[in-house]
Amino acid sequence: MFLDRTWVVGPFQCNCRLLACPKTGYALLVDPGDEPGRIVAELGKLRTPTGLPVQVKYLLHTHGHLDHIGASRPVAESLAAEGAANRPKIALHRGDEELYRALRMQGQLFGLSHYADPLPVDHYLEHEEALRIGELRLSVVHTPGHSPGSVCFRLHEDSTLGVPETLFSGDTLFQGSVGRTDLWGGDQEQMFRSIRDRILVLDDETRVCPGHGPETRIGIEKRENPFL
Ligand SMILES: [Zn+2]
Ligand SMILES: [Zn+2]
Numbered sequence: 379m380f381l382d383r384t385w386v387v388g389p390f391q392c393n394c395r396l397l398a399c400p401k402t403g404y405a406l407l408v409d410p411g412d413e414p415g416r417i418v419a420e421l422g423k424l425r426t427p428t429g430l431p432v433q434v435k436y437l438l439h440t441h442g443h444l445d446h447i448g449a450s451r452p453v454a455e456s457l458a459a460e461g462a463a464n465r466p467k468i469a470l471h472r473g474d475e476e477l478y479r480a481l482r483m484q485g486q487l488f489g490l491s492h493y494a495d496p497l498p499v500d501h502y503l504e505h506e507e508a509l510r511i512g513e514l515r516l517s518v519v520h521t522p523g524h525s526p527g528s529v530c531f532r533l534h535e536d537s538t539l540g541v542p543e544t545l546f547s548g549d550t551l552f553q554g555s556v557g558r559t560d561l562w563g564g565d566q567e568q569m570f571r572s573i574r575d576r577i578l579v580l581d582d583e584t585r586v587c588p589g590h591g592p593e594t595r596i597g598i599e600k601r602e603n604p605f606l
Contacts, residue, residue, distance in 0.1 A: 379427050380514075380540040381405070384587070385420060388412025389490075390445035393589055395546060396421070396432070399512025400539055403430035406511050407453070407466070408438045408531060408546050409589060411445045414452035421457075434466045435511055436501070440548025440589055441528040442470060442477030443561070444484040444493070451497050469501040471520060473527025477562065503529055513539060519576050523569020524549045524557035530577065544585045545596070551577055551586060553594040556605045573606065 381398035388411050398405035403426045410417055424432040434457055437450050450468055458465035470478055477484070478496055485493040505520035515534040522528055528550055535543040549557040551573055559566040582597030599606060 381424060381426065381432065383420065383424070385413070385417060387417070388445060388448065391590055392445045393587065393591075394449075395587060396424070396434075397511070397514060397533065398424065398426065398432045399514045400426050401428075402426075402512035403432050404512035404514075405432045405434045406436040406438055406509075406514075406516075407434055409440055409446040409548070410437055410449040410453045412448045414449035414456065417449060417453055418456045433464060436509070437466050437468050438503070438509075438531060439468075439470045439474075439478070440530065440546060440550075441525045442474030443525065443549065444481055444488070444490070446548070446589060447478055447481060447496060448485075448493055451494055454497055467500040468497055469503050470499050471503045471518075471527035471529050473520075473522060474525050474563075475499060475502075475527070477525060477527070505529075514541065519545075521548075521550045521569075521572035521576050523559060523565050523567075523572045525561070526563045526565075528557075528569075528572075532580075542585050543581065543583070544587060545577065545580060546587050546589075547577065548589045551599060551603075552588040552590060553586075553592050553599070554603055555591075556603070578606070 379400040383396040392411035395408040507518045509516040519530040531546040533544040
């Protein structure tokens with residue numbers, strides 16, 4: 379019953395995730411990185427089990443790299459065009475604001491010129507901050523290293539809603555791999571500290587949804603990830 383979609387978007391194949399409360403239809407997107415037209419069209423088709431439309435309240439960003447933020451402005455503007463109350467809040471950790479604002483420059487480095495300047499950040503994410511979307515409960519885990527403002531989002535288990543305990547790990551932890559730290563503001567030692575102290579302490583059964591590639595679990599990565 380809990381609505382949960384993943385759309386793999388853009389040339390960097392970023393996992394854009396939708397999570398919606400099945401009771402209210404209130405929803406959030408994690409990392410709307412590219413293909414805004416497709417994301418908005420898919421959102422328009424979704425309904426809760428009781429027939430409510432999905433209303434996106436937040437665009438949450440695991441970090442400020444172009445492949446995770448590239449569609450935020452057009453998605454926010456398209457939803458706002460359907461009614462001002464539908465304009466989702468753009469949320470990011472302050473540590474990546476400079477990267478976020480430099481979206482067009484990031485695009486130029488990859489020869490991509492289609493990005494517009496991003497909208498201002500509406501909400502600065504803080505470590506251990508709690509977020510509520512309808513009846514969905516999330517919290518923010520600041521995991522610097524891949525970038526200074528990289529965060530993961532914990533979605534807390536709720537058996538009545540059919541929600542499993544999940545971590546959205548951005549580009550910090552992947553199935554069988556970890557994030558690169560050779561990009562602007564990257565710090566390998568800090569990233570491994572974040573993974574050890576803030577990610578691997580979670581329950582082994584926690585489902586992990588990375589910013590690229592397939593899902594995994596904390597316990598599987600502890601046992602099998604060659605980088606850990
Ligand atoms: Zn990244
Ligand atoms: Zn990425």
